[in-house]
Structures are given as structure tokens and as C-alpha cells.
Amino acid sequence: MFKPVHVKTLAAQEQRMLLTSRKLVQRKLIDIESDMRGTLRNFGLKVGVVSTIDYETRIRHLVEGFPRLAAIVEPLLTVRRVMRQQLATLHKMLLDTVRHDPVCKRLMTAPGVGPVVALTYRASIDQPQRFVHSRAVGAVRHCQIYGEGTFLSGSSSDLGSYKHALSSFKSSCVLALGTAFRALSGLN
Structure with missing residues (x-):
């Protein structure tokens, strides 16, 4: 199929x-x-x-x-x-x-999100209307929350380079998790 x-x-x-x-x-x-x-x-x-x-x-x-x-x-x-x-x-x-880009400008209002992270996130998500629930975005970007403060990053071979994957992962987590992720990853 x-x-x-x-x-x-x-x-x-x-x-x-x-x-x-x-x-x-x-x-x-x-x-x-x-x-x-x-x-x-x-x-x-x-x-x-x-x-x-x-x-x-x-x-x-x-x-x-x-x-x-x-x-x-x-x-x-x-x-x-x-x-x-x-x-x-x-x-x-x-x-x-x-x-x-109004979406990038809105993304940059989140703490720790600058122009590069905003555009990386924008390019990665592309068409947000294809996601039924916002929690599905984290799964697609290999950033999921399990329990309280536990993160799991899966395979990211579809992203190409490691740096692009890391940037996309950080941007997804910063937007999804806010202060907790920034504190854990040293972004603040």
C-alpha cells in the first residue's frame, strides 16, 4: 500500500x-x-x-x-x-x-527564537494546516515529551545535516516547551 x-x-x-x-x-x-x-x-x-x-x-x-x-x-x-x-x-x-514573513515575526516573539531558528522552523513545518493537533508537530520534528521534563529525540535522517537537525530540534522544543527546555539546553 x-x-x-x-x-x-x-x-x-x-x-x-x-x-x-x-x-x-x-x-x-x-x-x-x-x-x-x-x-x-x-x-x-x-x-x-x-x-x-x-x-x-x-x-x-x-x-x-x-x-x-x-x-x-x-x-x-x-x-x-x-x-x-x-x-x-x-x-x-x-x-x-x-x-x-508574518509567521517568522510571530515565532520570534518567543524567548530564545531569533531569525535563523524562526526560518528553520518555518521551512521545516511548511504547511501547518496538515497537522490536526499541535502536539503532532513535535513528533514530526523528533521532539516529544514523555512525563515531566523528559525529552526524546528520534532519528532525523530526513533533515540532511546534523546542524540543521539540531537547529530544528531546538526550535521545536523551545516553542513547544518554553522555559524548561531553554534551561536544560543552555539557551537562556
Whole structure:
């Protein structure tokens, strides 16, 4: 027998693509920065604690006595700069999407729910009218309450990446459980 399945709307698919693309660029940006820190440490050059804005200046200052290292690091700094610009573009697109979506604006009135969590939840649920009871949303998002304060998270292979699953799980639980979940997960 066939079991009916829900197909995400085009808008929900676009929202998910925006979220995953933003997260991909963010992860790769962190990878580049971490790689530069690690490889420079091999030469005894420690970047230390530095702000995002001063990072490029600090790297250039460290390698100024090493012309070969400076030549190698320069393209990486250029890639990092471009990735930061593109991450800002994707983040602005996310904020614009959330700003014009009344459901996301309503979700953000809940404590601990920002634009990323709101859009993740919105894209995951997609069409709320397909749920007869609100308690069914938690089961679909793998967030269920058993007894008092006991949570169970099931499989989330349909969500793709672990980070997306975790974000969706947290947003579902924050909305469903409120203060108790935020206290247990360290979100407050």
C-alpha cells in the first residue's frame, strides 16, 4: 500500500536552500580561518585572540618577516574577505525573508527564537494546516515529551545535516516547551 507523503512547497525549499547555503559559507569561512591559524602555528606564529575585523591585519603582521608565507597567505585572506561579504549577503537575504514573513515575526516573539531558528522552523513545518493537533508537530520534528521534563529525540535522517537537525530540534522544543527546555539546553 502507498502511504501519503508531504512534499515541501517551493517557498519552503527556497528557505531551506537559503539556510543551508548560509551555513555552508559560514562553516567554510571558519575552516579557512582555523586552517590559517593552524598552519601559521607550525612556524611558531600564534594568531591569538583577535576580532573578526582585525584578523586580516594580525595575519599580515605575523607573516611580514616571511615573504614566502606572505605570498601563500595573501590569496587565503582574499578568499576569506570575499566569503565574509557573501555570508553578509546571505544573512541579509535571510533577515529580509524573516522580516516579510508574518509567521517568522510571530515565532520570534518567543524567548530564545531569533531569525535563523524562526526560518528553520518555518521551512521545516511548511504547511501547518496538515497537522490536526499541535502536539503532532513535535513528533514530526523528533521532539516529544514523555512525563515531566523528559525529552526524546528520534532519528532525523530526513533533515540532511546534523546542524540543521539540531537547529530544528531546538526550535521545536523551545516553542513547544518554553522555559524548561531553554534551561536544560543552555539557551537562556
